[in-house]
Amino acid sequence: MQDRSKRRRLARSGSTPPLRTAFFPAALALAAVAGAACAPASAAAQGARTQAPLEVVAKDRPGDAGGRIVVTWREAPGAPASTYRIERSSDGTGPFEPVGEAPPRSTRFEDAGAPAGDPFFYRVVAVLPAGEAVSETTSAAFSRANWFRNDRTNALILVLAFMGLIVGFIEAARRGTKLFIRRISGLSAIDEAIGRATEMGRKILYVPGIQSMDEIQTIASLAILGYVAKVSATYGADLDVPNRDPLTYAAARETVKHAYMEAGRPDLYREETVNYITYDQFAYTAAVTGRMVREKPATNFFIGSFYAESLILSEMGQTTGAIQIAGTAEVFQLPFFVATCDYTLIGEELYAASAYLSREPVLLGSIKGQDIAKALLLVLGAAGVVLTTFGNPIVANWLTMR
Amino acid sequence: MRRQLPLVMTFIAGIIPVIALFSPHPIVVNIAARADRWLVIVYAFALLLGVVSVVQSNSRKIARRDKGWPYAVVLLTGLTVMGGFGFLGNFGIFGGITTTPDGRPTPFQWSYSNVFLPLQATMFSLLAFYMASASFRAFRARNLAAGLLMVSALFVMFGRIPTGEAVPFVPMITEWIMDNPNAAAQRGIIIGAALGAASMSLRVILGIERSHLGLGRGE
Numbered sequence: 001m002q003d004r005s006k007r008r009r010l011a012r013s014g015s016t017p018p019l020r021t022a023f024f025p026a027a028l029a030l031a032a033v034a035g036a037a038c039a040p041a042s043a044a045a046q047g048a049r050t051q052a053p054l055e056v057v058a059k060d061r062p063g064d065a066g067g068r069i070v071v072t073w074r075e076a077p078g079a080p081a082s083t084y085r086i087e088r089s090s091d092g093t094g095p096f097e098p099v100g101e102a103p104p105r106s107t108r109f110e111d112a113g114a115p116a117g118d119p120f121f122y123r124v125v126a127v128l129p130a131g132e133a134v135s136e137t138t139s140a141a142f143s144r145a146n147w148f149r150n151d152r153t154n155a156l157i158l159v160l161a162f163m164g165l166i167v168g169f170i171e172a173a174r175r176g177t178k179l180f181i182r183r184i185s186g187l188s189a190i191d192e193a194i195g196r197a198t199e200m201g202r203k204i205l206y207v208p209g210i211q212s213m214d215e216i217q218t219i220a221s222l223a224i225l226g227y228v229a230k231v232s233a234t235y236g237a238d239l240d241v242p243n244r245d246p247l248t249y250a251a252a253r254e255t256v257k258h259a260y261m262e263a264g265r266p267d268l269y270r271e272e273t274v275n276y277i278t279y280d281q282f283a284y285t286a287a288v289t290g291r292m293v294r295e296k297p298a299t300n301f302f303i304g305s306f307y308a309e310s311l312i313l314s315e316m317g318q319t320t321g322a323i324q325i326a327g328t329a330e331v332f333q334l335p336f337f338v339a340t341c342d343y344t345l346i347g348e349e350l351y352a353a354s355a356y357l358s359r360e361p362v363l364l365g366s367i368k369g370q371d372i373a374k375a376l377l378l379v380l381g382a383a384g385v386v387l388t389t390f391g392n393p394i395v396a397n398w399l400t401m402r
Numbered sequence: 403m404r405r406q407l408p409l410v411m412t413f414i415a416g417i418i419p420v421i422a423l424f425s426p427h428p429i430v431v432n433i434a435a436r437a438d439r440w441l442v443i444v445y446a447f448a449l450l451l452g453v454v455s456v457v458q459s460n461s462r463k464i465a466r467r468d469k470g471w472p473y474a475v476v477l478l479t480g481l482t483v484m485g486g487f488g489f490l491g492n493f494g495i496f497g498g499i500t501t502t503p504d505g506r507p508t509p510f511q512w513s514y515s516n517v518f519l520p521l522q523a524t525m526f527s528l529l530a531f532y533m534a535s536a537s538f539r540a541f542r543a544r545n546l547a548a549g550l551l552m553v554s555a556l557f558v559m560f561g562r563i564p565t566g567e568a569v570p571f572v573p574m575i576t577e578w579i580m581d582n583p584n585a586a587a588q589r590g591i592i593i594g595a596a597l598g599a600a601s602m603s604l605r606v607i608l609g610i611e612r613s614h615l616g617l618g619r620g621e
Contacts, residue, residue, distance in 0.1 A: 065426035145427045152424055159420075162597075166604055213614075214441070216599045219606055222614035246448035249455065251614055272459040276452035282525035287477075294470045308529060315532040318539075329595035331588050339540035347591040351598030354611060362610055370601035374594065 051076040052133035053084065053124040058141035063150030066116030069141045071109045073124050076133070080104050081126035086111065092121045092137050114143045151402040161376075166369035173365030181364055186325050186343035187356050190224075193323045194231045197298035203238040204228065205297040207288060207313060208252055209304020209328070210244040210281060216351070217329050218248055221304035222255045223354035224327070228301060229259035233268050240297065241274040244284040249276045285309040289316040296320050302337065303327040303350065314340035327353065409609040416607035456481065484513055554579050 053073035061068035071086055086109045087096035099122075102109045114120050119140035126133040173179055197204045206228055208221040225241065232239045241256060243249035253274045260269040277287045289312060292300070300317040302310065303326065310326075310333040317324050318340045326337035327345030337344045345353060348370075355363030384395035415437065422434035460474035468474075487510035491499040497508045507515065541556075543549040560566035561576025605611035 063426065065428055065431065145429075147425050147427045147430075149424055149426050156424055162600060163604060166601055170610070212445075216602055216606075219611075219614045220602055223611060226613040243452070246452040247445060249452050250448045255614060271455075272462065275459045276455040278456075279449070279452075280522070282522045286521070286525050290470070290473065308526065311532045311536060312525070312528055315536050318536075329591075329599065331591055331595075334591065335540075336536060339536045347595035348598030351595070351602040354613060363605065366601050366605050366610065370597050373601075374597050377593065377597070 051078045051081070051126055051128055053081075053126050053135040056122065056124050056135045056138050058120065058122040058138040060141065060143045060146075061110060063146050063148060063152075066143050066145035067112065067114060069111045069114040069120060069122070069143050071111065071122045071124065071138070073107055073135060075105065075107060076126070079128060081128050081133075083127045084109070085125040085127060085132075087123050087125060088114075089121045089123075089137075090119065092140070096121075096123060114141075116143045116145055118142065154398050155401045162369075162373045165373050165376075166366045169369035169372070170362050170365035173361035173368070176361070179361065179364045179368045181352070181356060181367055184345065184349050184352065184356055186327065186345045186349065187224075187353055189323075189325060189343050190228060190357070191231060193299040193301075193325055194228065194235055194237055196323055197232075198235040198237040200298040202298035203240050203295060204232055204299045204301070205288070205292065205317075205322075206239060206241045206301040207304070208241065208243065208248055209302075209306055210284065210309065211248070211305035212245040213247045213251055215305050217305040218245075220351050220353060221327070222248075222251055224301075224303050224350075224357065225252060226255045226259045227354070227357045229256040230263045233260040233263035233265040236265070236268065239273050240291070240295075242277050242284070242288050242291070243275065244277060244279060244281070246276065246279070249274065281307070281309055285312050288313060292316050292320050292322070297322055300324045301326075302341070303345065303353075306330055306333045306337075311336040311340065317341075408615045409612065412612075412615065413607055413609065416603065420607075453481075484510065484518075487513060554583070 054076055056071065056073040058069050058071045060066075061070045073084075075081075081104055083104060084102040084106060085098050086100050086102065088099045088111065089096045099111050099113065100109055109124075111120070111122075119142055121140055122138045124135040126135075169179070194204060206225055208225055209215070209218050211218050213219065229239055231237075239256070241252050243252060256274050257266075257269055260266050277284050291297070292313075293316070297317075297320070300314075300322045302314055302317075302324065306313075306328050307330070310328070310330075314324060314326060314337055324341035325343045325345075326341040327350040328334060328337060329347045329350055331347075334344065334346060338346075352367050352370075355367045380395060380399065384393075384399060387394060388396045418434050418437050422430050425431075457478065460478050462468075463474040464471050464478075487496060487508070488499065490496055491508055491510050496510065497503065497506070499508060500511050501507055537555070541548070541552040543552050557572065557575050558579055560569075561572045566572050566576070602611065606614070
């Protein structure tokens with residue numbers, strides 16, 4: 001109170017000017033000193049602000065199942081950021097939470113934790129030696145589930161081209177174009193092998209592999225089984241089809257039953273012609289080899305998908321003196337079959353079997369289409385090898401499926 | 403209907419994985435996953451059919467005193483005993499499936515470890531003997547191709563044992579054989595087989611190939 005009245009008095013008496021003259025120069029001096037001290041920092045801050053990432057855009061990642069947003073930006077000119085911190089907010093005003101970091105010189109970040117349908121706003125913070133520079137906030141980005149995987153466009157093009165070739169050749173076959181398919185010894189020997197079993201009065205053993213119906217080799221095997229069963233029924237030979245997989249067993253039963261009917265000999269079909277043994281690989285192998293030793297089938301067919309049991313089965317068949325025809329696309333089992341069987345259908349021959357045996361133009365057309373596709377792939381492969389050798393992997397990259 | 407329904411079902415079941423390969427959409431992914439689950443259900447029914455087949459064919463064999471009928475007795479006994487232990491173990495009888503509460507193996511586990519596994523290992527170990535006899539037959543130099551095969555095989559086998567690895571050039575020749583002629587032949591077979599499989603799949607999906615359905619082949 002006293003101070004205030006004193007100041008008022010002093011003001012009235014005109015004693016304030018000396019105080020004013022004393023304060024302002026001091027303040028000015030202080031400001032000057034402070035300004036001088038702060039000048040470099042302000043410039044740096046200004047510089048940092050100008051180094052904020054530019055053109056920041058957040059977009060749904062195309063061709064995925066949703067849940068990912070891609071943030072891209074352009075690096076500002078000047079000293080590079082030591083790292084970029086990407087921040088996200090569910091509304092444009094904040095608060096912003098960091099969702100990840102990107103290394104220096106990067107211009108892209110993928111936020112893998114953005115639930116589909118929710119809006120997200122992003123900003124990119126450049127971490128610089130002088131401080132941090134924050135970009136502008138993006139507009140709302142939403143992730144969404146896509147219907148097509150963009151990164152598999154190449155595979156789709158190849159699949160469509162392949163289908164086009166097959167369908168084209170099937171149509172050509174329908175119109176009556178003559179198609180040549182080379183002789184496949186293993187398939188040509190089927191009739192002879194069945195005839196031998198019939199003459200010897202011994203059974204024919206047909207093993208359709210150990211895989212289920214979701215394995216295409218098994219389906220190919222059943223197509224051949226249909227033919228074998230039909231010829232066996234025609235000749236009146238005894239057929240035995242032991243199965244390891246229950247689904248294959250069910251399908252093989254239908255195939256054989258139908259083949260016997262087609263051959264006009266449904267009376268020859270017995271329930272135990274196609275039989276189930278066990279799901280265990282080696283118990284199945286033991287049962288089949290046991291039958292080979294006891295019943296000595298004259299002809300053994302091992303056609304389908306095989307694993308470690310392939311050699312045990314075929315070597316046992318070899319010791320019993322049976323004529324053996326094998327077929328598989330399992331590369332590691334093929335040498336065993338080649339070493340122990342009289343004929344082996346190698347890889348694609350297995351799949352060509354039903355067309356080869358039936359000689360139906362439509363099926364032959366698909367084989368022809370497949371051959372042309374293979375030739376084209378060989379050309380593409382060779383082009384890829386040459387280009388990659390000379391430092392241009394464009395074809396090799398295009399042929400790689402992601 | 404008997405002809406059309408299996409073809410329609412084959413088309414749908416075949417096209418789903420193809421679409422799932424190209425579409426990441428949750429609807430497609432869910433349908434594909436559901437189709438896989440359905441396969442398990444179908445499998446269970448087919449397995450039941452298989453068990454019925456085993457019992458029927460082996461019972462018939464015993465009744466008719468067919469050749470090797472005692473093996474059928476062993477098989478049915480094994481099926482009944484192991485199946486019984488497993489089935490009843492599910493209801494807590496015999497102490498469960500794997501171990502009893504006090505840590506001892508259940509009858510099912512004991513039979514599995516002491517009967518089933520040794521038998522399985524015995525069958526698998528036979529492979530070594532069959533491999534030796536098959537190699538002996540395969541490597542007889544009857545013609546030029548078989549001779550080349552024998553020489554290559556000798557290099558590969560010798561180059562993969564410690565003694566062979568110590569001999570100059572042998573490991574290098576082994577690796578060259580495996581990485582060049584062997585890998586080239588394998589890739590050739592794999593490419594051919596893959597295209598064959600794709601072509602076969604297409605025929606099945608489009609209903610051109612239908613012999614596996616018991617419908618006869620072709621159109």
